[in-house]
Amino acid sequence: MAKCRRCGREAEYRVSYAKAWFCREHFIEYFEERVVEAVRKHRMIKPGDRVVVAVSGGKDSMSLLTVLVKQARELGIREVIGLHLNLGIDGFSEHVESVVREYCERLGVKCHVIHLRDLLGLSLPELASKVRRPPCSVCGLVKRYVFTVSTMAVNASVLVTGHHLDDVVKYALKNIYVGDYRSLTSLKPVSVEEGLPVKARPLISVGERDIETYAKLSGIPYVEAKCPFKHEGDAEKAVRVFISELEESNPGAKLTLLSSISKLIHEYIESRGSRGLTRCSICGMPSSSEVCGFCRLTKRVHGKYMGADVTSKIKESLNAS
Ligand code: SF4
Ligand code: ZN
Ligand code: ZN
Numbered sequence: 001m002a003k004c005r006r007c008g009r010e011a012e013y014r015v016s017y018a019k020a021w022f023c024r025e026h027f028i029e030y031f032e033e034r035v036v037e038a039v040r041k042h043r044m045i046k047p048g049d050r051v052v053v054a055v056s057g058g059k060d061s062m063s064l065l066t067v068l069v070k071q072a073r074e075l076g077i078r079e080v081i082g083l084h085l086n087l088g089i090d091g092f093s094e095h096v097e098s099v100v101r102e103y104c105e106r107l108g109v110k111c112h113v114i115h116l117r118d119l120l121g122l123s124l125p126e127l128a129s130k131v132r133r134p135p136c137s138v139c140g141l142v143k144r145y146v147f148t149v150s151t152m153a154v155n156a157s158v159l160v161t162g163h164h165l166d167d168v169v170k171y172a173l174k175n176i177y178v179g180d181y182r183s184l185t186s187l188k189p190v191s192v193e194e195g196l197p198v199k200a201r202p203l204i205s206v207g208e209r210d211i212e213t214y215a216k217l218s219g220i221p222y223v224e225a226k227c228p229f230k231h232e233g234d235a236e237k238a239v240r241v242f243i244s245e246l247e248e249s250n251p252g253a254k255l256t257l258l259s260s261i262s263k264l265i266h267e268y269i270e271s272r273g274s275r276g277l278t279r280c281s282i283c284g285m286p287s288s289s290e291v292c293g294f295c296r297l298t299k300r301v302h303g304k305y306m307g308a309d310v311t312s313k314i315k316e317s318l319n320a321s
Contacts, residue, residue: 006030013213016251024217031214035067035202039075042189044200047076050156052197054147055082055104055111057096057223059215060162062103064203066220068160069107081156082111085146087139088123089228096223103221112154112318114146119310120298125229130301135229138297145294145307146314149285151197153315164203164211166243169254172261173239184265193277195286207247207254283307 004011004023011021015030022030039045051068055061068080082104086093097113104111117123124142128135151159168187175183190200203211215222232240246253279285280292282305287293291305298306 013217015210016247017207017255019251028214028217031206031210032067032071034206035064036071036074038189038205039200039202042200042204044160044190044198044202045075045077045158048078049076049158050079050081050154051077051158051160052081052083052147052151052154052156054143054159054161055084055100056162057084057100058162059212059220059222059224060164060203060208062100062162062220062222063211063215063218064160064162065103065107065109066215066218068202069109079156080109081154082109083147083150084111084113085143086113086115086117087227088115088117089125090123092225092228093123095225099221099223112150112321114150114314114317116142116146118317119146119313120301120306122301127297127301131297134231136231139229141293141297145285145292145310148196148199149311149314150318153311153318156197158198158200160200160202162203163201164206164208165254165258166208166240168201168204169243169257169261170236170239172264173243173257174236177235177239181268184261184268187261188265189262193286195277195279204258205255280307283311285311 002011002014002021003009004026005020006026006029007023009023011023013024013027014021018030045051053061053065053068055065065080065082068077072080082100084097084100086097101111101113116127120127122130124135124139128138131138147159172184172187175181189204190198192198243254277286277288278290280287280295281290282295283292285292285307292307295305295307298304298310
């Protein structure tokens with residue numbers, strides 16, 4: 001019978017990369033310590049920061065919210081704020097919103113909910129079909145914009161998301177596979193750009209299975225149903241299977257890959273220089289081109305650039321809530 005590494009009692013949960021077993025209590029403790037360590041190691045949060053958590057309702061972001069609320073004092077966080085974007089997906093988004101709202105209330109966290117339909121008059125599926133792009137690519141662009149603007153609108157200095165070890169390693173290997181090295185730079189644990197909130201991924205050193213165990217052991221009421229647009233391409237699936245087999249035969253392989261990817265990103269950025277952001281001439285948000293991707297999207301959909309209008313609507317709605 002395996003024994004808990006910390007107390008010697010009967011253990012039930014194995015963490016492969018730590019090569020250790022834990023009882024329920026010490027699994028939760030170990031998990032939270034890893035998240036706190038990652039925040040400190042990568043200087044994601046400074047004492048006194050107000051931190052916005054982008055909460056989708058799934059196990060990753062709901063677990064991240066939980067850890068930051070529990071460890072707020074340890075990390076010197078002044079306030080943790082939940083932020084949810086309702087995408088208007090029939091039979092899915094309303095339920096997700098209610099789960100997020102109820103959990104934030106239970107934690108005593110302020111919860112801001114923004115409806116995509118209120119911003120652009122369309123749901124995500126309608127928007128994607130108008131621009132004839134895959135829903136996930138439109139969703140990513142919209143979320144990045146809305147979350148960034150919202151974080152600035154509530155005067156928070158940090159925006160955190162629930163991307164974890166498996167996400168980052170999987171996307172990095174997929175990007176290497178297709179030769180898209182530029183996208184690797186978006187996988188950094190923390191990104192700091194002039195005029196923008198710090199964007200960070202505190203779950204970078206914990207695996208998906210451990211997050212699921214943590215959520216279940218902690219009684220976190222996450223939404224198990226996947227978004228109906230979730231789609232895993234063949235290359236992505238092959239990479240996921242490869243990573244999980246590698247981890248199975250070589251415990252700790254994912255962390256080794258993460259460290260190699262970090263070195264690659266570092267060297268790639270150093271050799272190419274940073275992206276050199278400018279300001280969008282329409283909405284004023286930092287952008288890599290004269291007009292930002294969000295403004296260009298709205299022009300295609302409604303025939304006019306709407307970044308500035310959307311920014312004002314978000315500010316109004318957040319100030320009122
Ligand atoms: Fe958005 Fe795609 Fe995720 Fe659904 S699966 S929430 S459309 S990114
Ligand atoms: Zn124990
Ligand atoms: Zn713009």
